[in-house]
Amino acid sequence: MAGVRQFDERVALERALDLFKERGFRATSMPELAAATGVQRGSLYHAYGGKEEIFLCAFDAYATGFLAGATAALGRPSRREALLSLFDYCIATFAGGTPAHGCLSTRTAVEAATESPRAETAVRAMLDRLEEIVCTRLAELPETPSPLDPRAAARLVVATTRGLAVMERATYDADELRAIARTLVRALLGA
Template sequence: MAGVRQFDERATLDRALDVFTERGFRATSMPDLATATGVQRGSLYHAYGGKEEIFLRAFGSYAARFLDGAAEALNRSTRRDALLSLFDYCIETFAEGTPSHGCLSTRTAIEAATDSPRAEAAVRTMLDALETLVFTALSALPGTSSSVDLRAAARLVVTTTRGLAVMERATYSPAELRAIAETLVTSLVGS
């Protein structure tokens, strides 16, 4: 039937996301996406318009799921517990898989700045939303170190999540990454 997609869009975007996660934005080609999704290149172009559009759609779903998980992780009774839970969630997210798949948003921020301003903007939007989630949680929860500017603390937490993603790529273990996170949390809100 003309004009009706003959494939499962969610499954296609999930498979495309797997390719972008494994290969990165720059190294992923339309033939890679066609092979991984089982959808012909022409159909992908017709449905989405090209690699950047596919990435933006897949990344939008990834970002929404990640932010939902982050919000759930932050739903704790103290600032310390919320931040430790967030860091655990982030570390688990980019250390999962064998070999681990890393962090798509960090990888995209590093490599897509020159390739796709729209992908770069999508990452910035996601990180700004994460910062707002952290700030909102810190503002609503009891904790020590009231002299800490909570907006600045939220930005530092988000920055540290990106640094941990890079350290994970440099073969730091999840235990080592958690120790780094705990040091920061103790510095911000006490023990």
């Protein structure tokens, strides 16, 4: 039937996402996407329009899943536990796997900004949403006494998650990354 996709879009986007995680936006080509997804290039172009659109669809699914995991990780009963849980979650997402592929959003922010303003916008939207999730959760956990400004703390937490992702790429192991996260949490909340 004309106009009906002859492939499982969910599976194709998962495979495309795996390839983007492995190679990054810039280094991934349409022939590689076709091979990874098992979908002919013409069908990919017809369904999505091109590499950027495939990336944006895959990244949207990635961001949705990542933010849901971050929200769940923050569901601890104290600010300290919530933040440490969030950092553990973030570290596990970019340091997990063999080999580890790092953080797709951080990699995209660094490499795709000059090539794809839409990808840059998608990353910014994800990070803004993460900041809002962290801020909301910190505000919900009013521990006294606390000079903590939830918005400023949330922005610092998000910036640190991106820094940890870069450090993981520079061969810091998960224990070293967790030690950095614990230091930040102590600085924010006290000993």
